[in-house]
Amino acid sequence: MDGTAYLGLTGIEIDLADGKPRRIWLYGGLKIDEPIRPNAIDVLLTSRDEPDASLFVQGSAFAAGLRERAPYLSQRALQVRRRRVWMALLAFFAALVAAGVLLSWSPAKWIAKTLPLSWRERLGNASRDSMTEGHKECVDAAGVAALKALSMRLSKGVPAGTTFDIQVYDWPLMNAFAVPGEQIVLAKGLIDKAGSPDEVAGVLAHEMGHGIETDPEAALIRGVGLGAALQIMLGGTAGGGLANVGLMLAQLGYSRGAEHKADVHALELLKAAGIAPKGLGDFFTRVMKMEQDGGGAPTAALSWLRTHPLPAERARLVRAQAAYPATPALDAAQWEDLKAICRVTRDPKEDNGKS
Ligand SMILES: [Zn+2]
Numbered sequence: 001m002d003g004t005a006y007l008g009l010t011g012i013e014i015d016l017a018d019g020k021p022r023r024i025w026l027y028g029g030l031k032i033d034e035p036i037r038p039n040a041i042d043v044l045l046t047s048r049d050e051p052d053a054s055l056f057v058q059g060s061a062f063a064a065g066l067r068e069r070a071p072y073l074s075q076r077a078l079q080v081r082r083r084r085v086w087m088a089l090l091a092f093f094a095a096l097v098a099a100g101v102l103l104s105w106s107p108a109k110w111i112a113k114t115l116p117l118s119w120r121e122r123l124g125n126a127s128r129d130s131m132t133e134g135h136k137e138c139v140d141a142a143g144v145a146a147l148k149a150l151s152m153r154l155s156k157g158v159p160a161g162t163t164f165d166i167q168v169y170d171w172p173l174m175n176a177f178a179v180p181g182e183q184i185v186l187a188k189g190l191i192d193k194a195g196s197p198d199e200v201a202g203v204l205a206h207e208m209g210h211g212i213e214t215d216p217e218a219a220l221i222r223g224v225g226l227g228a229a230l231q232i233m234l235g236g237t238a239g240g241g242l243a244n245v246g247l248m249l250a251q252l253g254y255s256r257g258a259e260h261k262a263d264v265h266a267l268e269l270l271k272a273a274g275i276a277p278k279g280l281g282d283f284f285t286r287v288m289k290m291e292q293d294g295g296g297a298p299t300a301a302l303s304w305l306r307t308h309p310l311p312a313e314r315a316r317l318v319r320a321q322a323a324y325p326a327t328p329a330l331d332a333a334q335w336e337d338l339k340a341i342c343r344v345t346r347d348p349k350e351d352n353g354k355s
Helices: 060-069 075-102 107-114 117-131 141-155 188-193 197-212 215-224 226-235 240-251 256-273 278-294 311-320 332-339
Strands: 003-007 011-016 023-026 030-032 042-047 050-058 165-169 176-179 183-187
Touching: 003 060, 023 042, 023 050, 042 060, 050 060, 107 215, 117 176, 117 183, 117 215, 117 226, 117 240, 141 165, 141 197, 141 256, 141 332, 165 188, 176 197, 176 215, 176 240, 183 188, 183 197, 188 197, 188 278, 188 332, 197 215, 197 256, 197 278, 197 332, 215 226, 215 240, 256 278, 256 311, 278 311
Parallel strands: 165 183
Antiparallel strands: 003 011, 011 023, 030 042, 042 050, 176 183
């Protein structure tokens, strides 16, 4: 339909031959397929005001005038807009990467979580053997029974429904390590220094938290590489250059985020077990005081405190936990049994499978 178009104050004013009143397409609502070049002689427009209609106007004066009034329809403006889209996309991907880093998303973690338990157990056995090399396993029957009771109690809250396998080694170290496959290595030194079974329970619950999160699996995959980790999982041994996987795991500290998550799990496990969370905080205070008093004690370098920073945050979490009915993690007799677990030991190498 023919008509006349003028460049008005707020938009293009259009008089059509249909006799209807003059309509206005506001400059802000105009859209254009071909941006207006400096030497354009015509323009083809559409408008938000009348989505079904399009307007074709001939004449370079009209095109130039429209460029002035609606500069965003020009070619230059379009280039700037395209650049902005690219910048926005770049910023989006940069933000995505940053978020990934902040949320500590990692492929190793993802892989670790998808591995079957039996594979993770083999990885755990290999790293435990190498970690505890030269230390005897503590196998006093009453002590093992007490530990098993504690493990079963704490494992009640484990999402996968599995019971953690905890082994004590005659090792003066004041530490405990989560190893792959829902296993924990507990050094006798930690039991010796703990003031109550609740303190041991707190530490074990925290290590179980790492296990639930498959932190040790992910750390090993990151450390030795997926190929080597698979070799251990399928072959069952850590030969050659992998003999130090245990040491690696022992010296490794986890990220702040991983520590926090392990603490959160610990509090859940303790609550599900009906064990007071205070022990976790108490153990910390005790070890800190011991290290301050004792200076550079020989076991300090590998103490639980060194691989577990964030004492203030941990204490705050424990304090924030609402009270619930709790009983001691072990009764007096069981606690005595646990403390005496290294009365009977065995060399894992010589005496395989027998206790
Ligand atoms: Zn930890």
